[in-house]
Amino acid sequence: MNPLILDDLCERLQLTEVARLAGPRADSAAAAQDPYTAYLADLLQAEVDARQQRYVSSRVQMAHLPFRKPLDTFDFAFQPSIDERQIRELATLQWIDAAANILFLGPPGVGKSHLTVSLALQAIQARQSVYFVTIQDMIADLRRAWEDNRFPARLAVYTRPKLLCVDEVGYLPLERLDATLFFRLVSARYERGSMILTSNKSFSEWGEVFGDAVLATAILDRLLHHSTVVNIRGESYRLREKKRSQGRDGLLVPPASGTVHA
Incomplete structure (x- = not known):
């Protein structure tokens, strides 16, 4: 298929990740002799993953989470x-x-x-x-x-x-x-x-x-x-x-000379 036609179809269907990966993944699938269904599933999974990532990022912002720690x-x-x-x-x-x-x-x-x-x-x-x-x-x-x-x-x-x-x-x-x-x-x-x-x-x-x-x-x-x-x-x-930071920064140090007491 003409790459321009594929790009147009992906744009109409808003398959941005498929359009980006179709060529490179096709070369990899051909080299590995993967079946067409595996190649298609790989592309669609990449599209689903990208959409989920975009969804989560936008919803995290809308939720006003103070930080992002799973x-x-x-x-x-x-x-x-x-x-x-x-x-x-x-x-x-x-x-x-x-x-x-x-x-x-x-x-x-x-x-x-x-x-x-x-x-x-x-x-x-x-x-x-x-x-x-x-x-x-x-x-x-x-x-x-x-x-x-x-x-x-x-x-x-x-x-x-x-x-x-x-x-x-x-x-x-x-x-x-x-x-x-x-x-x-x-x-x-x-x-x-x-x-x-x-x-x-x-x-x-x-x-x-x-x-x-x-x-x-x-x-x-x-x-x-x-x-x-x-x-x-x-x-x-x-x-x-804070305690760890103090230790790393050398704030908790022993005396310069003499015996160190516990």
Whole structure:
């Protein structure tokens, strides 16, 4: 076939990867004496892979993920309090189909956000809609919408995604109106869409976070009804990296002379 005709057909069908690889892969297939069906399957697989990569890249950007760390980059050995099998099971995303939630609890730096982003990436790869936001940014956005009489439309931004990830719950206390707006969000998503929340506060402290024990109980009642709670207890990854960096930079050095004491 005339290469120009093939290029035209690929352009019409938007097969950009097939057009790019058809010639080189044909030469390789001929040299290896591969059957035509294997050559065609190879080209189509390359097209599918390229489209998936473009899809994931665009959806990661739309989801506002703060970084891109897949689950395989998580150091489970450093956090023995985490059940790796449980996290791997969560990565199958069955809980999203059930509109259930995940709550990661623990002190700063233990990997809550990392696990959240990893599961969000897994969901994006499975072509689920995802949105990531800190609770401070989300509440500030919803409060502006409330004051401008456009709250329902703005709330839809956070209820529409199949998975909503809310980071840093509890790092700062919320005013009464803000806590009420968060309750409205949780109620709107209840049994309709999944959430992942990270918090450095135990549930017994959420009354202080939301400024009202009754309201906090109502929020937790909806979040925990269908949920998995993962408590992480361990050292901060950031502190570990700081210690390593200090060692590499020679900041932890023995005395210049004499005996080194332990």
